Amino acid sequence: MSEELVWETRQFGHRARLALDPAQIRLIDAQAHAARATWNLLHDFWTMTPKCRRSLKAADTAIRQARKETDWLGVLPAQAAQAVLKTYFQAWKNCFEGRADEPNFKARFRTVMSVDIPQGRDLNITRVHRRWGMVQIPKVGRVRFRWTKDLPIGKRATSGNRITGARLVKDALGWHIALRVQSIEPAPKPHQGDEVGIDAGVNLPLALSDGNHQDHGRPPRLLDGTADRDKWLNADEKAELLRLERRAAHRKGFLKRGEKTSRRLHHTYDQIKQLRARAKRRAVDWQHQTTTAIARQYGTVVVEQLQITNMTKSARGTIEEPGKNVAQKSGLNRSISQEAWGRTVTMLAYKTTRHGGSLHKVPAPGTSQCCSMCGFTTPGSRKSQALFVCKNTGCGWSGNADHNAARNILHLYRMGHALIPAAGRAVVRRPRGVKPATAR
Structure with missing residues (x-):
């Protein structure tokens, strides 16, 4: 007697690296800064408004008015701005339920740059060949990304197997797209291990x-008993990291109190972050x-x-x-x-x-x-x-x-x-x- 399969809905994420040209990088950077500024404006509006007047409708009206009055906030797509509002309210909900602290101001250099694409149908993902795929990013255009996993696109996309949205995330190695994938798969049988x-x-x-x-x-x-914080790097990469850290310390010594960090020092910091990110990827792998x-x-x-x-x-x-x-x-x-x-x-x-x-x-x-x-x-x-x-x-x-x-x-x-x-x-x-x- 054959057993009837039990199907269940699963949601998982898939992250892929984007291949952007300089113009596209500037556009996505502008959207990320606009999303961060929208969060900060929303946080100021929420904290300065009396509790009796706080509501989702009032916050939505404030965001729409700010996008009309400020031109550079318009580079952020409207749906991405609504995603910021939804994320902000979820942050307060997590705070009220004791799962997290209160939402705070997002600083420029200490915040991960990201942009939400809440609608999966806006992506229009297609596969070019074995190694690359194409995705449509709102207000940026068609962008290539590394194809490392089969995705439910085209005729294989159904109501149960589909891409529900995505998020653009920037780290030390560049911009990536994190896809939210929903699939219907048979429930696993009890493991007999x-x-x-x-x-x-x-x-x-x-x-x-x-x-x-x-x-x-x-x-x-x-060998001397100290902790090896760079154990995921080879000998050449460790030497390069040591050289960059010494260069950063040398250039930082010339800064006076209150003086802004130079572009060269920022570039050295970026190179250090790239090596650190490479080591972290090897550890996660x-x-x-x-x-x-x-x-x-x-x-x-x-x-x-x-x-x-x-x-x-x-x-x-x-x-x-x-x-x-x-x-x-x-x-x-x-x-x-x-x-x-x-x-x-x-x-x-x-x-x-x-x-x-x-x-x-x-x-x-x-x-x-x-x-x-x-x-x-x-x-x-x-x-x-x-x-x-x-x-x-x-x-x-x-x-x-x-x-x-x-x-x-x-x-x-x-x-x-x-x-x-x-x-x-x-x-x-x-x-x-x-x-x-x-x-x-």
């Missing part, structure tokens, strides 16, 4: 409980490939509930009570931030769901100090970041510290100590007759 516990570390990026560790082969520290392989192989993935913000706090202390080992803690914080544990967990969450698996979180305290063989926590067992030797009499198990933590993580899940995401607390789902023993 094994259970695995994963511990995110510094020396070993992802340690798995079954020993199938995932390492990117880039040491987190140099490794994370995507690794998390995809894990989601395909394992049916249940268990990770720790980490408070990364608290883990990366500075140990500097105060004048009255100065901290200890400040330099070492600073290097450890930098290494933790480079590994981007939160981004790895986010990727695992949606990729396990896509392949029919599940992701669970367990409490983090004690997983790295407890022995995974005997179940006892003995002081002095954690020798270093990479070595664990159980000091319990009669055990003496030794091995990689991250591997030991991964085994403890999986054991906590099997004993029923899983976390409810909404409440953020541990819930014991222990089977009848099973005692909460710590011994394996």
Whole structure:
């Protein structure tokens, strides 16, 4: 008897690099600056207006009036301006519900330049050949972009499989288009793979409980013990980055207090950002490939509930009570931030769901100090970041510290100590007759 397929609607994003000429770059830059200015004007209008007069209709009227009176705001398409209004109201909604802080003023050099294209039908995407496609950008024209994924266009576009919109985003490597794609796909069958516990570390990026560790082969520290913040760059790129940083420091030394930054210094900063962005892309690419392989192989993935913000706090202390080992803690914080544990967990969450698996979180305290063989926590067992030797009499198990933590993580899940995401607390789902023993 054949099983009936269950279809579900999925939404995902696809990012591609745009190939723009100088004239098109100037047009999109102008639209991005106009979108940022529209946000700031809307924020000023909202904060200065009495609460009794604040409404969506009043804000929309103010935006329309500003576009009529200010010529350079007209370079932004009307639908993109409405998208700014919608995003601003959503930001306040997130603030009222406790998910984010209040919306703020967007500064010129600290804000990501972006433009929304809310209507997917305005894009008119066509494929030129195997490597390139064409997209219609409002008030810019036809633009080429790198074709790296099949998209629902032309005859394949239906009410369920279509492109619903896009956003133009600028980073250090240029302008990109992020497409919002909606598709109808069959629901995945339950994954029949094994259970695995994963511990995110510094020396070993992802340690798995079954020993199938995932390492990117880039040491987190140099020979002198300091953190390697440029580990995703090769030797030539590191030398180029060092040269650019020295040049920037030299040119910055000639600036007087209150003097504007020169164009040459801005150009040097842009070159540094390009190298940093290249390193980040390599790190994200490794994370995507690794998390995809894990989601395909394992049916249940268990990770720790980490408070990364608290883990990366500075140990500097105060004048009255100065901290200890400040330099070492600073290097450890930098290494933790480079590994981007939160981004790895986010990727695992949606990729396990896509392949029919599940992701669970367990409490983090004690997983790295407890022995995974005997179940006892003995002081002095954690020798270093990479070595664990159980000091319990009669055990003496030794091995990689991250591997030991991964085994403890999986054991906590099997004993029923899983976390409810909404409440953020541990819930014991222990089977009848099973005692909460710590011994394996």
